Amino acid sequence: MATARNVTSMNGAEKAAVFMLALGEEQCAKLFEMMHEDEIKEISFAMTQLGNVSAETVEKLCSDFSSSLGSTGMLIGSYDSTERLLMKSLSRERASQIMEEIRGPAGRTMWDKLGNVNEAVLANYLKNEYPQTVAVVLSKVRSDHAARVLGLLPDGFAMEVIMRMLRMESVQRDVLDSVEKTLRSEFMSNLARSTRRDSHELVADIFNNLDRQVEGRFMSALEERSRDTAERVKSLMFTFDDLGRLPPEAIGKLMRVVEKSKLPTALKGASELIRNLFLSTLSERAGKLLRDEIASLGPIRLRDVDEAQGAIVALAKELAQSGEIEISDSKDEQMVL
The missing domain is CATH 1.10.220.30 (Flagellar motor switch protein FliG, alpha-alpha superhelical domain)
Incomplete structure (x- = not known):
């Protein structure tokens, strides 16, 4: 029989087995549901080997557990501490x-x-x-x-x-x-x-999501500190202009899923190359309608253009991640229309 005198010699699985038996079948079942199969096996085996456990032993285990919790204070769980x-x-x-x-x-x-x-x-x-x-x-x-x-x-x-x-x-x-x-x-x-991300890739992703003016300010400051680092971050950034590297069929897929209200705003602030690339995937009639819609916008805030272009870039990345389109790693590849 396990007694209060040999509690300190019990291993973790044995102590857990005593606690779970003391909690009763209903609570024990709930705990088992949250455990891995290997943990269930280990604790179940410990249960079968316990034999008779005195009330004094159960009380000592509960007391030790309560004392250890009470003296711990605030706990911080993190990758480093683990x-x-x-x-x-x-x-x-x-x-x-x-x-x-x-x-x-x-x-x-x-x-x-x-x-x-x-x-x-x-x-x-x-x-x-x-x-x-x-x-x-x-x-x-x-x-x-x-x-x-x-x-x-x-x-x-x-x-x-x-x-x-x-x-x-x-x-x-x-x-x-x-x-x-x-x-x-x-x-x-x-x-x-x-899957541990390169720090330059992380910064490039953050820069991709900045307002254009803020991104320009940070990039200028980065260039002053380290031109090589700034160039590497630039090479990893994927911008709206980089959509010019996509083949027409990829642009076509993007056009089918893009939010239609964002497209005219995004193309309003785009280069002629990018605008023509998008328009080339449409029928003559649909292309004319989109051109008319772009022209009817009149003056538009740069912030609105950035937001619309950013949403389309994010969508392109999602399609690339799911394997529906392929984004070239080379910044030098441009489409010739």
Whole structure:
């Protein structure tokens, strides 16, 4: 029997098991719903090994728990504080791996995390794996996400995966654990490292969302401090003028989803090159109507132009992220009309 004298020798799972048993079945079930499968197994196993637990032991555990909370004061949870704690109890390599997983796509389980990975990124990784492995992975993520990933795989490979999924029965636990371990160590850790944003890219994104006059002021100040840094930030910025690098079919897709009330305002302040590029995707009649609408606007505030152009640029980035259009990395590529 566990007694008050050996409470200090109990591990975390055993203490958690005592607490949950003391709370009763209803509260215990609610807590289990919020736990990972591995945590449930560990605590459940501890419960089966407890035997009789005296009231004195339960009281001592509750008292210790209450005292530790009362003496803690204000708590601050952050990436840094969590990493420091992990470094004290785990190897540096294991602690770094855990932190990379935390910083990666959101989700409690590995399969939740995969469901938040961009389908193009996931498909690019899976196309180099065995069809059976891909079948297991796609059977564990949401159906809509699996469908998008499958559509991006090479046709022959995708059909092989589909056939494996059709023949697949229940996946053995050791196979699932092996696939999950590989994904965690090879894919998710690399993904977490690759998704850490470059500081210049971050500043470029912020500058993209500034009012044009404010952006110009900050860029001039940055050039005074470091011309090289300013040039690098400029090269990473995507502006309304950069839409001139898009092919007509991409502009056509953009035109179909853009808010029609913003287009005349955006083109009113655009260069002739950009304006003609947008107009070239329209029929002669629709193009004339848009030109007339632009002309009828009269004088317009620069702030309104910036807002309209910014909304269209943001939409172009969304289409690029979803794979519907492609934005060239080169600033030198221009469309010739």
